Every structure is written in C-alpha cells, then in structure tokens.
Amino acid sequence: MDNLRDLYQEVILDHNKRPRNFRMLESCTHRADGHNPLCGDRVTVFVEVDDAVIKAVTFQGQGCAISTASASLMTTMLTGKTVAEAERLFGQFYDLVTGHSQPSSAMGKLAVLAGVRDYPSRVKCATLAWHAVQAALHNQTEPVVTE
Amino acid sequence: MSAAMTLPPTALDVTAVRAQFPILQRTIHGKPLVYLDNAASVQKPQAVIDAISGCYQQYYANVHRGVHALSEQSTAAYEGARETVRQFLNAASTQEIIFTRGTTEAINLVAASFARPRLQPDDEIVISAIEHHSNIVPWQMVCQQTGAKLRVIPVLDNGELDQQAFVELLNERTRLLGLIHVSNALGTVNPVQPMIAQAHARGIPVLLDGAQAAPHFSLDVQALDCDFYAFSGHKTYGPSGIGVLYGKAEWLNAMPPWQGGGDMIRSVTFEHTEYAPLPYKFEAGTPHIAGAIGLAAALDWMCSTGIQAIADHEQDLLEYATAQFRQIPGVRIIGQAAEKSGVLSFLIDGVHPHDIATVFDQSGVAIRAGHHCAQPVMERFGVPATARASVAAYNTREDIDTLVSAVYHVKELFG
C-alpha cells in the first residue's frame, strides 16, 4: 500500500476533508467553471484580482480527493501572487504532475501532489481547478472541460 | 467438502472455468487480478482466442466473393457464426441476424433506418430513465431530424421502472418503445415481457437493448416477441468490434438500407441499384469476419458451460456481495430492485468513486467508477458517479471477499 500513500498523502487527505477557501467570493472579479466528465468532478473558481495581483481565490464544487485537495492547495498558494506568477506556477505544477519535473522548493505544499504522475488518468483531476483559474483569468466564459 | 455437497448438480465448476481464462493468471501491482469490471467488458476464454487466431492462421479470406477455397471456408465460418447467433437468440431465421459493430451501432441502425423514415412531427418515442446513452442519443438525433418527441418512463427510488407511469405514457402517437433489458448502472432487470405485451396491445414496436442481458440470460426473441434486440460481443465473452441486431424479418424487409457499398447489393448501374436480400442489405462493406467467428465461439462457450449455471453462479455472487455490503457502515447500494443481475453499484460516505477505484486497483481489484454512460441515472439518484462491481462466470466468493476488504481499506485510508 506504499504506492497509495504516495498518492494519498496526509496533506491531501486533510485538504480533501477540510478544503480551504471553499466558498463563494462575492468580491470576485473573475470566475470560471471546470468539469471533468470522466469522473464527474465539477469546480467553480472565484478570483479577485487587483492591479494584476491575486487578492483572493476561492472555490466550490464536488470532486474526488485529488481534485478537491488540489483546488484547496491551489487557493492557498495563489493568494498574494501576481497573475504572471500564478501562470508560471501552473506551468511548474503541470510539469510536476505529468512527471516532467521534480518537486522544487518554489512549489511549496503543491509538491505533495507529485504522486499523481504515476496515475495518468488522475492528472486531469489534479489540474482541473488550475485550468479553471486560468480560464477565469483569461475571461473565458465557456466552462473548461478536461477529458 | 460439505460446501461442495450443498451445491446443485448443475453448479458451475468455477475452477475449471477460471483455468480457461489466461488473463486471470496476471498480477496487478503484485496482487492476483480480481476482475470485477465485467459490465464494461468481459475477459475472453481460450476457446475464443483460439477461434480468432485459428481463423487468421488457417482459413482467413474475404467472404461472399471469392471462388477460391479460403474464401469459401471463411464464408462458411462467417455464415456459421450467424447460425450460432440465431440459435443463441432463438430467432426464426438467419435473415433476421445482422452483424454490427456492437449494441450502439445496432440501435443507430434502427434509429436511422426504421424510425427516421417513419416519424412525423409530434410522434413519440418512449424510452426509460435508466437507459445507457446508446439508447438515448440515437433517438434524440432522430427526434431532431423529424420533430418527434422523446418521452421517458420514470424510475422509482429502488431502481425499478414506474410501471403505472409507463402505461400512461403510451398513446396513439407512440411509434416505438426502446427499453434497456438489464440496467448497466443499477443492475435492474426490467419486466420486459409484460412491457412488450402492453406496447404491442397498442401496436407499438419494441427494441430491447440487451447489452447487459445477453451475457447472463438464456434469450428467446420469439417468446419475448420483441421487434428488435441488440447486444455486443465483447460483453458475452467475445471480441470487441462485433455485435448483433436481431429484427423481425417483416420490419427489416420494409426498412431501407442504412449504409451503401459492397456486399449489400444485388446489382449496381449508375442509374439504379438493387439491394441484396436480408441480412446482407444491412451489412455494407467487408464485415468483421474474425470478430463474428470469435463471437460464435464465445456463444458456444457460454452454452456449453451452461448459461443457467453461469447465471445462478453470478446471482449467488451478487447476493453474497450485497449481503456483505449491507453490513458495512457508510456504504450505500444504488439500485435495489427486487430483480437484479450482475451489477453492484455503490457509494462510500465521503469518498469519491474515482478514489475508491484507484485504491481498489492497488489491491488488484478492477472496478468501474463514473457515470457508466448513464448520466441521467446519476442525476436521478443525485450522485455525480458511483463505483460499480460487476460479476462474470469466472468470479469467485474469494473475489468478493477481496472486494469487501478493499472497501474497508478505503474507509481506513479516508476515515
């Protein structure tokens, strides 16, 4: 069961059980929906941007442990970052969960999701909220669908 | 010893059955494979693998055209397969057996060639709330093309169809009843016989989606008196890419072909084409020759193993699993119809089905997690997805025990 513990680390189980910033954000300037038809995960992200800085990120939705924990961790990581930094972080995170890079200190807690690289079908769960944030920041109105 | 003695004389020899499925020798993540994703697709016995490779190794050629020996042998085997299917369904004639790619293509054939030319605006097609997408979308497409309307028989909380509502849905505008025989998402066995009788009493033809029934039941389309019956080879121990549409000859004869090309013609000039007789009218192009032969080997395998013995064994496993699942706190079974077959759909409190499937996989247990191509069913029961364990002839009570301990493991991990 060691493999499973690599995927479902304590931090992930904790964020799944008690997701952070799990609410609507009245003051949001951007929002977008994401949908993963494979497992039925649905997420809505709310972002408040002021002068190219992310003041707050929240999310709501329903999903597997990987997508919920990833969304929760994402909200804690993005708060206070500039939009450009957020995009860079998504790139690094994507490389991490697809096995194209090793965890680095810049990624902080996001590194706990590195185990996803051994489960190709779960990469979409881990990146769903990130895709939705990106769509929100680009004012995309169509829901993001990962499949 | 005592356990063996309580078994009925026709009981399945599961050890002997398992020995015929080479894939069951595999380990997954170092654990013996416990394959419980049979409603999605079933593994293949050696007899089927041998029939397919035998075709390619010994007598393969195109069918219906050549005058050389191989083509004659191939044609004989392919047409022999049609006869095997006829017997399996107890159809009146091989003319009524059309090879398709699977259930989906069979239903699309009926939608395009039977429904579309007949339907007028405001005509109605009745289906049920527990259909697979393949028995929803083709009808929606036809409705868009013709202005007909889709009406849906509601499902009760236990997973059974609302028979009262069904009777009330049928009216003088109803042109077709399309019904799932056994639900892939809930396991519900629909009372198709009385439902067909009720439809016929109003002159409404009936198509049955038998994708989940053909692997488990002895079928008799004449006794059922259904107008069309569809099933897939890959769920009946045969290869994928091959399936069957049964249709009553009187309907099939009246229907236009749905694809044009070689094999489905009698004569072609630029001015006029005369179509081939049944069943070839509906089999344009080179068919899946080895697939049909593999399917026949699969149906032969089911018959010689004993369809009733398989069904009894699967029912025992389903009841054994259901009884244990009911004991586990925080586990909810979705689909509790009085008559069920093969499928156990369930939820574990606080754990997404996708996580369940991933954890199970590490124990070597293969199940399906998701909407099972039945999103309206998921919506009806207010869940985004379910986990689904489904059994076949080669599963054992030990497999179910492994499944149950995997459930406890999930609860521990996410507890």
Ligand SMILES: Cc1ncc(COP(=O)(O)O)c(C=O)c1O
């Ligand atoms: C009830 C039911 N109908 C139709 C289908 C579609 O079968 P196929 O994909 O083989 O065409 C399936 C298979 O998943 C099924 O379970």
